[in-house]
Amino acid sequence: MESRGEPRAPAVTRPAQIGFPRFFTFAGHPVNSYKVFLAVGICVGTVATAAMADLSGVSPLRAGSAAMVSALAGLIGARMYHVLVHAPTYFKSGSPQAMWNTAAGGLSVFGALLTFIPASLTAAALLGIPAGALFDYMAVGVLVGGFFIRLGCVFNGCCVGRETDASFGVLLHDTRGVRKRRIPVQFLEMAWWLLGFAAFLGLWPMESPEGSLALAVLATLGVAGPAAAQHQVPFRGSLEGDVTRLPAPPVVLVDVEATGVATRLGRFTLDVPHVVDPATGQADGLYKFVAANVDKLTAQFTGQGTFIAGTDFFFIEETATITGGTGRFAGATGSFEGTISSR
DSSP, X not given: OOOOOSSOOOOOOOOOOOSSOSEEEETTEEEXXXXXXXXXXXXXXXXXXHHHHHHTTSOHHHHHHHHHHHHHHHHHHHHHHXXXXXXXXXXXXXXXXXXXXXXXXXXXXXXXXXXXXXXXXXXXXXXXXXXXXXXXXXXXHHHHHHHHHHHXXXXXXXXXXXXXXXXXXXXXXXXXXXXXXXXXXXXXHHHHHHHHHXXXXXXOSOOSOTTHHHHHHHXXXXXHHHHHHOSOOOOOEEEXXXXXXXXXXXXXXXXXXXXXXXXXXXXXXXXXXXXXXXXXXXXXXXXXXXXXXXXXXXXXXXXXXXXXXXXXXXXXXXXXXXXXXXXXXXXXXXXXXXXXXXX
């Protein structure tokens, strides 16, 4: 077999030296930095929740326990939401264990709400804490804990900002360790969360209905993402096609020819020539979309691949930067995230 599609994908390069380690070592085992800071954020948020309850004359043990249970329930919901969104990939893998193989990544903050809120209401009822008051205490925990969780994004290189030549750009690495000057989205959100925490402390204690401060914090967090993301156009879709591989040691040349449907594109054909380094699972390549009216959209991507345990499926998570196009996509810019699974 031979790889098809021109131009060929760029060669895989080794990650550049990065300023923040993506992995920490504990007892000789590497642990992803995001998971470390996620655990730190949950613990710090739990302590903050207990402290606010104590200041209000409520048992810190009960409030802290409710916060911890709610956070752990949120993790389950976050994973469930990810699995549902990517259900076709997991169903095709033929392995139920793959759905809980967190080594391949996959959590969603939106999914966490599906289980976090019911768990919080249940915990409040069982522990005898007014639900509105518990949400106010946990709002502080979310602000403080969220700061550390976002710091995990900085270390891991996920949720990274767009490249920029502006003076406010910061040298940050992506999930492959490649450092470039980027919009410091993670730091902007961290600063916003700290501002929200300062405002919360300034208002506490405040004569207001229970739950009001929690709603205020929720509104604050709702503004943070869009403000940092600037003006973006939603781009979502799905595809299915054939994969061609050509070993070219030390890498493998891969080409995906597919068809699918996406917002802004409608029905499209797609060619994805890319290079995979089997030793690291890293992939570099191109997306070449052709819409039904022959308008074209191109994007360059980098990705990280993982074999799904118990199967012969290879799962690649990618971050793509749109480089231009023709017709209605002439001059298009932006970015999107995608996943490709193959045998």
